[in-house]
Amino acid sequence: MPELPEVETVRKGLITLIGGSTITGVDVFWNRMITPPFSSEKFQEVLVGEQIHTIERRGKYLIFLLDHWAMVSHLRMEGKFEVTPTDTPYKKHTHVVFHLADNRDLRYLDVRKFGRFSLIPIEKRDEFEAIKKLGPEPTASFFKVEAFQDSLSRTGRAIKTTILDQEVVAGVGNIYADESLFQAAINPMKPANRLNQAEAERLHEAIIDVIARAVEAGGSTIRTYKNTLGEAGKFQVALKVYGKTNQACPRCGTAIEKTKVGQRGTHYCPQCQGPISDYQKKE
Structure with missing residues (x-):
């Protein structure tokens, strides 16, 4: 999508x-x-x-x-x-x-x-x-960390599921959710209301940064996406975990794994972000 x-x-x-x-x-x-x-x-x-x-x-x-x-x-x-x-x-x-x-x-x-x-x-x-019904745009001007933290505190859903909710923050989908969570070193299955202040702040910053860099690169071409000028996006070359199953994590070298969170294919590093097994019973 x-x-x-x-x-x-x-x-x-x-x-x-x-x-x-x-x-x-x-x-x-x-x-x-x-x-x-x-x-x-x-x-x-x-x-x-x-x-x-x-x-x-x-x-x-x-x-x-x-x-x-x-x-x-x-x-x-x-x-x-x-x-x-x-x-x-x-x-x-x-x-x-x-x-x-x-x-x-x-x-x-x-x-x-x-x-x-x-x-x-x-x-x-x-x-x-x-x-x-949409939440704020994921830019520094509209996406405020205090409101984000308040949204997280109100739900026990997995953090990946939470940031895919367009009422929490607008425009984030599967690719950029995975990339933001990796950049913030947060397990995608961790309940949103269990993130501490430092984690919420890191994730807030990561979402803004990842989306801004992807916009500058014209998006990511994973399957069929091309813009109206017939050009493919360029951000796919900067992806760290999305679509990288079994490849080495660029941060620690551990093999990237893929699982499902909220029925969505999810890529993560089990070393940098922690094992999914820590949270599976709570998803």
Whole structure:
């Protein structure tokens, strides 16, 4: 699933490519991607003539700001946007197409068809329920250590599960949760409310640092991710534990292990972060 760094990179690319463009038509080939209360037909109708002024991001959501509408898009597992000349044949898994006035298309492709589009009147864009529930962005300006510590103190869930909760901190997914926990030297299965102040502070700093470095590198290409310019991310070369099962820990040389925490594949160093067996009965 594209996480915050990948979605932010897509946002920047889309602004470069289609900022200021006007939509002249919309085709929807998989109606379930359009969320109620709008039908697919109504979605296609009301977007004609709308100009794309800019694109914002909140957590893993992209928010297209148009004349009268905010169009919220979530890429889910494998969604991606491409900008291409209108006469280019459609690729397999093309599900939503926005035709632009300059004879180009903005096309949404999604192998699993999990992506979704929602429309909100522009004056009510801050009322979109899913975005209202999001926690702070993982930057020093918004993500405050005191509030983070308070969130941790309120739950006995595994710390990895806790930081994947988008209401605790927005935009962190599986890759960057593993990397942040390794950088902070915290066992991914340790109950959140058992982290001491020093551990919470280290993890808070690690999340901000890892996400910032990943954004700068354009995200991580693990499977199919490419940005809207067709470029792969570069942060995968900086990953320390994610996807490194049985490879030597860069810190101590111990073999990286993989387990499941909250049904999510989880990579960690059993020496630097401690053995999972210390916490398995509590997960």
